[in-house]
Amino acid sequence: MLAKFLATASLFGIAASQTTLAKTFTGWNCCKPGCAAVSNNNILNSRGSVKVCDRDNNPLASDVGRGTSSTCEGANSDSGFLCHDYSPIPVSDELSYGFAIQVGGNINADNPNCCRCYELEWLDRNKKMIVQTVYPGGAAGDVRANDLIILTPGGGLGPVGRACSAQYGSGYNWGNNFGGISSAEGCSQLPERLQGGCYWRYNWAGGDVNGWEIVYRPIECPSRLTDISGCASNP
Template identity: 45%
Template sequence: MFSVLKLVAVCLLSASLVQARTAGTTTTTWDCCLPACGYTSNLSAGARGPVKGCNKTNGPAAPDAQNACFTSGGQAFSCSSYQPIIISNTLSYGFAGHGNTASATCCKCYQFTWTSGTAQGKSMIVQAINAGGITDTDFDIYTPGGGVGDFNACTAQYGAPAGGWGRQYGGVTSDSQCSELPSNLQAGCHWRWQWAGGDVNTWQITYRQVNCPSQLTSISGCTPASI
């Protein structure tokens, strides 16, 4: 009887964990802007940061540098190190925009698993370094060649076309188009097609908040409150 009750308890716990995950979608972005979490005023409660910004050549941005997306001649950009990182055949790390309010999500980490698309069953752990996406449950994955979206600092930083590489929203449409990007961004562009296996945009996921891997916080320079 004890073993049966124990089994029931385990099943109920497993069900509650599954229910705790939230459904969402993934999109891609690479606009070269200083991320929203690069401003101390946007950090989530308890986070230590802000997220690092870079200059035009991917060195540290000057402390008083203005966001290249919002100030003519601005010299604060996104860093090339915010590309996806392959950990295994089924897991990648990376960075993303998430949530419609920066102060609610900045620097927090999330693990999601795709439930549709070619990457179905694969997972990512991402740190939120920006806000804003298609929906509040969307993860806008930082992916070179992923589309500049509403703002474009890639022309100023890399000489990209006025609408970015590929589509303004969604970016390049094939792995071969990754060769159009600067050499230091091509690995992150290939990630989408060679590791995830496709476009990634509008693929369905389930996700939950997790503690951040040190590999991500060491890149971003921002550490959120522990959960």
């Protein structure tokens, strides 16, 4: 394992001390991004506010998005939701862009990791991904501090699954709460506009991504991600 870590760090051209060894998991709970709840003006002025959508995937004005409740907090179906375009974006056979929950001890919207971007590489695969953190998350079960949960439709609703039924209604099979659907065939059981992000796991990544070992480092956010999220933070 140490040899893999050092080899991958050298591919990044940086010292191993600047990288984090962790694992990836998947999730998609339809909830308003946690990093959008911040009300600290200093943070808003320096990094902006994470985009929030309504039930029909219409982006909310920045101040409205920050102030609206998350359906995961028990609000009604008119509250803030996760926008469809937070799904993974394949760029080439070797690279994808996307968004993530970074697991740590601080789950508040003023988390300094909110809006930061990271370049990750899976240790056993010739695949890289650049992700931006739009949720701070807490460790639970197999998910440990510093792990990255890639926002992936069909990746698992997590401990609070009410938002997806509030947004899309019943009649869809979202798979297990943790890990989500178990095969590409299950993607067809999701809302049509989320199916492409679901197929990403199997068609691009080549598996279900949960528990895969990675090494990652902070980088400057690409405009492809900040144009979607509406926020940016220096590494």
